[in-house]
Amino acid sequence: MNFEGLEKAEVIKREKRFRLYVSFKGEEILTYLPNPGRLQGIIYPSATVYIRKRENEKRKTFYEAILGVQNGVLVSLNASLANKIFEENLFRFPVKIKEFRREFNYHGKRYDFLINNKILVEVKSVTLVEKGVGMFPDAPTIRGSEHLEFMKDWLFEKWVVFVVQREDAKIVKPHRDLDERFYRATQIFKRSGGIFWAFTCYVTHSGINFKEFIDVQV
Known part of the structure; x- marks a missing residue:
């Protein structure tokens, strides 16, 4: 990009x-x-x-x-770029794309993507990094918590993807001290079989590109 x-x-x-x-x-x-x-x-x-x-x-x-x-x-700084960056790099994920939908509605909530009519995906933009730890959110997010809470009922595969829009994170964690509800939502999501992904990006004055996948600790 x-x-x-x-x-x-x-x-x-x-x-x-x-x-x-x-x-x-x-x-x-x-x-x-x-x-x-x-x-x-x-x-x-x-x-x-x-x-x-x-x-x-x-x-x-x-x-x-x-x-x-x-x-x-x-x-x-553009939080909405996270979805576009994910789309550009979807080929790096272990899935063969047959069908791809944006803004899929489920439980009255709008989710970012539905892949192959099976994999429900929610993308989060990460800009806060402290000592190599990327953290989400950097402001309380009721909407973000609700999305994860409702995803527990999705019977097929479900992903939360953290797109770190900078290059210096080594891991990503939910920012529990800032948003306890979102932290609890990640635990609910994980127990229901949800999968977390995260990757960092090289950012220059001319563009932003994938760097590497990193671990998510929840």
């Missing part, structure tokens, strides 16, 4: 979840931040971000934050 037209900016402040004010070419501009998480250690006053102009200039926000930096490591 490629990035184009990135330019360096400096964070001034974050307003609400998706609004980011940055200093860019001597001006203060409003930038769209495509991530509802807290992004601790990544988004803060004076932090470096890389932004690009949005394609649809009719919208109020003309720029979008694409990358952040933490301890010299580039971090992809």
Whole structure:
């Protein structure tokens, strides 16, 4: 997946979840931040971000934050990219694709993918890494917990895939101290036969690509 037209900016402040004010070419501009998480250690006053102009200039926000930096490591900020990255790398998983559906509804919940009318898949974007440990979530997620809780009733194969949008994680764990309910949901999911996957990504100013699979500890 490629990035184009990135330019360096400096964070001034974050307003609400998706609004980011940055200093860019001597001006203060409003930038769209495509991530509802807290992004601790990544988004803060004076932090470096890389932004690009949005394609649809009719919208109020003309720029979008694409990358952040933490301890010299580039971090992809767009949480929704995780699904696209998973799709691009599905060939790396031990499954022969015969049928592939996006946004499959089950128990009144919308799940990310259904593979071969059998494998129910939910993808999670990970940006929080501390001492080599990737953690999800970085903000409490009722929706994320409910998805895993309902997946226990799925009678066929089911996956939760953590896409770490940076390269420095060695393992992934549920962030129990931040979201106890999500942690419990991972235990329910695991006991019901659910399978966890995780992989890291190389992130550069020109794009983001698969690096390697890593372990998930629940």
